[in-house]
Amino acid sequence: MERKHFLKNGLAALGLAAIAPLASACKKNTDTTTTDGSTTSGSTGSCTISPTETEGPFPTKSPGTLVKSDITGDRTGVPFTIKITITNKNNSCSALSGALVDIWHCDKDGNYSEYGGTSMQSTNYTSVHFLRGRQTTDSNGLVTFTSIFPGWYSGRATHIHVHVYNAAGTSLLVTQISFPEGSTSAVATVNGSGGTTYGYTKGMSGYTYNASDNVFSDDTAGMELSTVTGSLSGGYTLTHTINVAA
Numbered sequence: 001m002e003r004k005h006f007l008k009n010g011l012a013a014l015g016l017a018a019i020a021p022l023a024s025a026c027k028k029n030t031d032t033t034t035t036d037g038s039t040t041s042g043s044t045g046s047c048t049i050s051p052t053e054t055e056g057p058f059p060t061k062s063p064g065t066l067v068k069s070d071i072t073g074d075r076t077g078v079p080f081t082i083k084i085t086i087t088n089k090n091n092s093c094s095a096l097s098g099a100l101v102d103i104w105h106c107d108k109d110g111n112y113s114e115y116g117g118t119s120m121q122s123t124n125y126t127s128v129h130f131l132r133g134r135q136t137t138d139s140n141g142l143v144t145f146t147s148i149f150p151g152w153y154s155g156r157a158t159h160i161h162v163h164v165y166n167a168a169g170t171s172l173l174v175t176q177i178s179f180p181e182g183s184t185s186a187v188a189t190v191n192g193s194g195g196t197t198y199g200y201t202k203g204m205s206g207y208t209y210n211a212s213d214n215v216f217s218d219d220t221a222g223m224e225l226s227t228v229t230g231s232l233s234g235g236y237t238l239t240h241t242i243n244v245a246a
Helices: 010-011 186-190 193-198
Strands: 080-088 099-102 130-137 142-148 159-165 172-178 227-231 236-244
Touching: 080 159, 099 236, 130 142, 159 236, 172 236, 186 193, 186 227
Parallel strands: 080 236
Antiparallel strands: 080 142, 099 130, 099 159, 159 172, 227 236
16 A cells, blocks of 8 residues: 655644655655754855755654664665765864764665554554664764665655764754666666565566655755665665764
8 A cells, every 4th residue: 555644743643644645744844944053955164964854754763772783684685785974064074973873764665664554554563673773973974884775665766764963862964865866776776677586576667766756856966865886796885975064
């Protein structure tokens, strides 16, 4: 069943979350203000703050309990390494050490842990916590996660959710990471005939590309677009830099 719209202010009301498509739930928020009072579209110094996005309908419920670098859990798929660097716009975009970075993404079938058994997601994964984790940035502003290549679901391009906090736990930015596309891209390869060996069976029919995705379609500067290298046999590595105001 197609996922339905998540109403952030109405989650406690339960049944209301199933009214509109999931794609609308992940709609872009363009009016968010950063902690220093500037908007996410503005820039200072040598870099621009990364775009702010909604957490979406499936944010991690207790991220502080999921401090781990290997977030695979019991999920199977193409091996995937995620390397995210956090920089501080307020310090000439130098590396931000000691920042808390939470990530989460769907499995190869498009399902999220910690949710399910509803019209938003029919498969019930409410009691498990796969493909979610928290790490603290090192002196280079880097966190590294071991995972599996994300699948996709109706209305959204392949993506990863990220929430960045300072060392004291104050939220700095919620954003999302998009993936390169094209006939030779990892997205096309994993979802092609070769990916079926690893359990990716959806193909690309009905896939929503970045240009039509209502979170990424206005990312004309490519600030949310990652770099993905590797192969099916050897696994893929994603690298991406996120700029915050700390």
